Amino acid sequence: MSYDIRQQWLPKSKYPLKAPYAMTPKYVTIHNTWNDAPAKNEANFMLSNPKETGFHVAVDDVEVVELIPFNRNAWHAGDGLEGKGNRESIGIEICYSKSGGKRYEEAEANAIEYTAHVLVQLGLPPSAVKYHQEWSGKNCPHRILDEKRGAAFKRAIAERYEELKNPKPIVPQVVKPPASAVKIGSLITKQDVPAYARPEWGTQTGQVVRKGQTRHVYAVKNGWYQLFSGEWLPSQSGANFDYVPVKKSEPPRAEPPDVKPSLKRVIVDGKQVGAFSQQDSVLRGVSEALDGKAKNIRIEDV
Ligand SMILES: [Zn+2]
CATH class of the missing domain: 2.30.30 (SH3 type barrels.)
Structure with a gap:
């Protein structure tokens, strides 16, 4: 989908013939040209022929040609002198519809994009998009209707319209973890x-x-x-x-330290003088016993 917009206005001298009424557009009417010509040819033909019928815009795979200003009516909807299609709607012709194919698909994608922009520009809702058929019963846009894509085409315009009305905030850039990063x-x-x-x-x-x-x-x-x-x-x-x-590979677990201190009792000449949990205290008890001229000193586990 991409296009240039080009304006090739209907000369004011031809307004009485092709665009006689001032218009406040309330609708956009979609047509298929039922032809295999590019927008350039459709535009030139519409502007130059002596008939009343006309349209505001022709769209093909490369360009959008605007021909009649949106504040003038055009005779494109087949719903008569006072019809809303003819008097309140912008007529958009999608080119290459006769044979279809790639260039037609591109033209249709361009029409979706352009129509969504027109809706936003004019303050019209997506429900303002109509088919020629809805005004007069004519099988137009024939390719969209024959292929049963009437609902899908309008939905595509509505979705694009919503995007234009509510632009997504710019997504901040995501930085990937470095290649050396490991799962933790x-x-x-x-x-x-x-x-x-x-x-x-x-x-x-x-x-x-x-x-x-x-x-x-x-x-x-x-x-x-x-x-x-x-x-x-x-x-x-x-x-x-x-x-x-992630479970880390743990070092083999050491034996838990013996938390219960071993208790020693000191027995001097058959008589217990104390029970000690610390080596220092045991030694002190022994040296005091020696100072007291002990004959027999025993140290036992309690
Ligand atoms: Zn039509």
């Missing part, structure tokens, strides 16, 4: 969690990790967890997902 854990989402480009609010990428999904984690920062894609998910105190760190 996994998370399993407990609800749908939007992804962020950076570990901070206001950087949503538009992606959502659905509830029940598992994702590998490569970094953790302030409650934000980085995925392989580079995006970050906020933990929100564990409300968003469960996190399971």
Whole structure:
């Protein structure tokens, strides 16, 4: 889809013939040319022929040619002198409809884009898009209707219109973890969690990790967890997902130290003088006993 917009206005001298009434457009009417000519030829033919019939715009695969200003009516809808199609609608012809094919498809894509812009420009809703058939019953735009794409074509215009009215915020750039980064854990989402480009609010990428999904984690920062894609998910105190760190290979566990101190009793000449848990105290007890001229000193485990 791409086109240039070119204006090749109907001379004012021909307004009485082809655009006699001032108009405030309320609708856009879509036509197929039922021909295999480019917009350039359709435009030249419409401007030069002596008939009353005309249209505002011709669209093909490369250009949009604007021919009658949108504040003048044109006779294109077949609904009579006072008909809304003829008096309140902008007529857009899509070229190459007779044989169809690639260039027609391109022309149709251009018509969708251009029509969406016209709606926005004129402040009209997508429901303002009509088919020639809706005004007069004629089988036009024949290719769109014959191929049963009437609803889809209008929906495509409405979707493009919505995009133009509500442009998506520019998605911040996501930086992937370095190639050397290793997985440090996994998370399993407990609800749908939007992804962020950076570990901070206001950087949503538009992606959502659905509830029940598992994702590998490569970094953790302030409650934000980085995925392989580079995006970050906020933990929100564990409300968003469960996190399971990778088990580190642990060194073989040493025997736990004996926490119960061994208690020694000191017996001097058959009489216990004390029970000590520390070596120093035992030695002190022994030396005091020697000072007291002890004959027999025994140290026993309690
Ligand atoms: Zn038509």
